[in-house]
Amino acid sequence: MSKNNGIGNSRARFARSLARLASGVALLALSGCLVPSDGPLTREVLDAGATGGSSYKIPETKMIFDVVDIDQRVANGVTTLGTPSLARTFGFGGAGGVPVIGVGDKLQVTIFEAGPDGLFSTTESKSTTIPVVVQPDGRGQIPYVGSVRFAGMTLETARDTIVDALKAKAVEPDVLVSMAENESRNVSVQGDVGHAAMVPLGLSADHLSEVLARAGGATKPPYDTYVTLKRGGRTGTVLLQTIVDNPKEDIIVKPADQVYVTYDPQTFSVLGQTEKKGKIPFGAASLSLIEAAALAGGGNLATADPKGYFIFRYENESVYRHVVGDDRFRDLLAKGMTSDGQGRYPIIYRLDLAQTQSYIVAQSFPVRNRDVIYLSRHPATDFSRFVGMVTGTLAPVSTASRTVQTF
Structure with a gap:
C-alpha cells in the first residue's frame, strides 16, 4: 500500500469519527427534547x-x-x-414583677376592728369579710369607704388604701385583701391538649411548660407537636420538643397570652x-x-x-x-x-x-x-x-x- 493511500485512509477514518461525534451530539441534544423526563436536569x-x-x-x-x-x-x-425561637421573638422574660389587680378579679376584703361595737365588728366577731368584684371601670365598692379603684394596685397597696380611708371612721381598723378568683391574669390554651382552658397565672412567674401542664399537657408526641404563642401583634411557633430540650425556649408567659398546640407530623x-x-x-x-x-x-x-x-x-x-x-x-x-x-x-x-x-x-x-x-x-x-x-x-x-x- 502506498504512503498516500495510508494517509488517505487515516483522514477518512478521522472524518468518520468526527461525523459520528457530531451525530452523537445532535442525538443527545435531540434526546433532551423528545425523551419523556421525570424532572429537570x-x-x-x-x-x-x-x-x-x-x-x-x-x-x-x-x-x-x-x-x-x-x-x-x-x-x-x-x-x-x-x-424558630420563642426566646428571640419575645425574650425569655423576667420574674414578671409584682402581680396587680385587674378587671374581673374577685377579692376578699376582711376588715378588723379593735372594739366590739364598730362599723365592722360585733360582740361575736371583730371582723367582717366583704366580697368585691372589680368592675370594667377598674373600681369596687367598700362600705363606708365608697368607690375604690383597685385595677393596677397590688394587694398590699389596696390594703393600705382601705386602711387610710377607715382610720377616721372605724376603731383601730386593719385590713386583709386576698385574691379569691384571678380573672385578669389568665392565659388561653387551646388545641391538642388534655383540656383547653383559660389557665390562671400564679403570683410567681409561670413558664410555658407549666401553663401547658395545667391544661392537661400535649396529647401527641412532642417532636410532631407545635406550640404557637401569640402576644400583642407578635407570633412565634416552635416544636414542643424544642421547649423540652432547650430551657431557654421555656419562656415566661404573660397575662392575655394565647397558646395554640397543634399536632402536625413533620x-x-x-x-x-x-x-x-x-x-x-x-x-x-x-x-x-x-x-x-x-x-x-x-x-x-x-x-x-x-x-x-x-x-x-x-x-x-x-x-x-x-x-x-x-x-x-x-x-x-x-x-x-x-x-x-x-x-x-x-x-x-x-x-x-x-x-x-x-x-x-x-x-x-x-x-x-x-x-x-x-x-x-x-x-x-x-x-x-x-x-x-x-x-x-x-x-x-x-x-x-x-x-x-x-x-
Whole structure:
C-alpha cells in the first residue's frame, strides 16, 4: 500500500469519527427534547435561578428565586438563623414583677376592728369579710369607704388604701385583701391538649411548660407537636420538643397570652432518582440532609447525577439575606421575587455530592418540615433512553447495573 493511500485512509477514518461525534451530539441534544423526563436536569435547575446582572430580563410570569450551593457557612447560617425561637421573638422574660389587680378579679376584703361595737365588728366577731368584684371601670365598692379603684394596685397597696380611708371612721381598723378568683391574669390554651382552658397565672412567674401542664399537657408526641404563642401583634411557633430540650425556649408567659398546640407530623417529600419517592415522616424532632437522604434510600448510581441534589424551600428573610447577602437579596426583590405571604421567599439549595466535603456539610444542614428534596438524573440517561426509543430496544435498567448509594 502506498504512503498516500495510508494517509488517505487515516483522514477518512478521522472524518468518520468526527461525523459520528457530531451525530452523537445532535442525538443527545435531540434526546433532551423528545425523551419523556421525570424532572429537570441539574443544569436546567441552575439555569432557572435568577442570575445576577442589571441586563438580565425576567419574564413577568417567571418565579424568581436563587440557587445556592451548600457549604459550611450556608449550613451554619441556615441552622442558627432558620431555627424558630420563642426566646428571640419575645425574650425569655423576667420574674414578671409584682402581680396587680385587674378587671374581673374577685377579692376578699376582711376588715378588723379593735372594739366590739364598730362599723365592722360585733360582740361575736371583730371582723367582717366583704366580697368585691372589680368592675370594667377598674373600681369596687367598700362600705363606708365608697368607690375604690383597685385595677393596677397590688394587694398590699389596696390594703393600705382601705386602711387610710377607715382610720377616721372605724376603731383601730386593719385590713386583709386576698385574691379569691384571678380573672385578669389568665392565659388561653387551646388545641391538642388534655383540656383547653383559660389557665390562671400564679403570683410567681409561670413558664410555658407549666401553663401547658395545667391544661392537661400535649396529647401527641412532642417532636410532631407545635406550640404557637401569640402576644400583642407578635407570633412565634416552635416544636414542643424544642421547649423540652432547650430551657431557654421555656419562656415566661404573660397575662392575655394565647397558646395554640397543634399536632402536625413533620414530613419531607422526595422526588427524582432516589430509591424511595413520596412523603417521608421525620420521626424525630430534627433531621439533617444526610439523614433525609438515607431515609429516601440513597440515590440510584445508574441514573442519578451526583451534582444535582436539590432542596426546594421557602426561607425566612433573615436566612435568605445571610446566605446570598443583602445586595443580592435586594437585587432579587427588584427582579420580582415575592414572598409566600408569611415573609418567606423561594430558594433552592444544591449539594454537589461529587465533592468529598459535601458528605460532611450535609450532616449539619437541617431539613425543614415540608421541604422538597430532588435528585436529578444524569444527562447520559436521556441519550440512552432516546437510543432505545429509536432502536426499539428500550428496556428497564438491569438489576445488576442498579446499585444504591446511601449518603
